Amino acid sequence: MARTHGTGVRKVRLWRWRRNPLRRRSxxxxxxxxxxxxxxxxxxxxxxxxxxxxxxxxxxxxxxxxxRTVPAVLVEDAAHAAPASVSENGDGAVWAPVRWTAPDGTDRTGRTEVEPGNRAGTAVTVWTDPGGRLVPPPxxxxxxxxxxxxxxxxxxxxxxxxxxxxxxxxxxxxxxxxxxxxxxxxxxxxxxxxxxxxx
Incomplete structure (x- = not known):
């Protein structure tokens, strides 16, 4: 609702809460x-x-x-690996094959992100699930x-x-x-x- 004041229009704040003859129940x-x-x-x-x-x-x-983290070993030089399309750390990591031991004692291989300068045989740390499968770090x-x-x-x-x-x-x-x-x-x-x- 507005009230005229001179040549301008002034809004009346909270007019619905005030008693006035124009206020309806709605x-x-x-x-x-x-x-x-x-x-x-x-x-x-x-x-x-x-x-x-x-x-x-x-x-x-x-x-x-x-x-959990487990120790792994690079299978081949990381210099020949393809660069990671999206590195979580933003450090220019590359995808390279690694080998680790699962909880049941079997050797597993997979690919994970590593530093591009690492050589085959370099020790790295990977994350695995309870079944020993590679998973991204939490x-x-x-x-x-x-x-x-x-x-x-x-x-x-x-x-x-x-x-x-x-x-x-x-x-x-x-x-x-x-x-x-x-x-x-x-x-x-x-x-x-x-x-x-x-x-």
């Missing part, structure tokens, strides 16, 4: 609905975001518990914190967006209803106005 309902949507949306966004962050943290912790430190924070923020923002969208839909329905009420009242009042204008 205006007050809309104000309460918007407040409830805002409070519930912010609360849900925070709670769901924290839950998502905790779930990712638990998942990473479980992944760390299920993997995120730790800053990378793990980044994944946890991003999971919480992304989920919280998504929940907040859905809540605000729902609030807008409810508000648009209330506005359509209010316009309908205004039109119905105008149809009742308009004949008397016409009489006054023509009288």
């Amino acid at each position: 205006d007050l309902v809309e104000a309460w609905v918007l407040l409830a949507v805002l409070v519930l949306t912010l609360s849900a966004a925070v709670l769901v975001g924290l839950a998502a962050a905790a779930a990712v943290d638990d998942s990473l912790a479980e992944r760390r518990d299920r993997t 995120p730790g430190g800053a990378e793990a914190r980044f994944q946890i924070v991003m999971a919480g923020v992304t989920t919280g923002v998504a929940v907040a967006g859905l809540g605000l969208l729902g609030g807008r839909l409810v508000r648009s329905r209330l506005q359509r209803r209010r316009l309908g009420e205004w039109e119905a009242e105008w149809r009742l009042v308009e004949p008397s106005w016409r009489k006054r204008m023509t009288g």
Whole structure:
């Protein structure tokens, strides 16, 4: 709602909460609905975001518990290996074949990222699962914190967006209803106005 002040227009804040002859019951309902949507949306966004962050943290912790480092040996010179398309460490690592011993005592071979200057026979460390298969190293430190924070923020923002969208839909329905009420009242009042204008 706005009030004229001189040549300008001044908005009256929180007019739906103030008693005035122009305020309708639907205006007050809309104000309460918007407040409830805002409070519930912010609360849900925070709670769901924290839950998502905790779930990712638990998942990473479980992944760390299920993997272990084992010593391995380069099978051939890393200088002849193909460069890794995406190196997790960003250090120009290359893919090279390595050999390690599984928990059951059998020798295994596979490819992992190593430094490009390593020669055959160089000792390296690889990550394996309980079955002795090569797996990527679990995120730790800053990378793990980044994944946890991003999971919480992304989920919280998504929940907040859905809540605000729902609030807008409810508000648009209330506005359509209010316009309908205004039109119905105008149809009742308009004949008397016409009489006054023509009288």
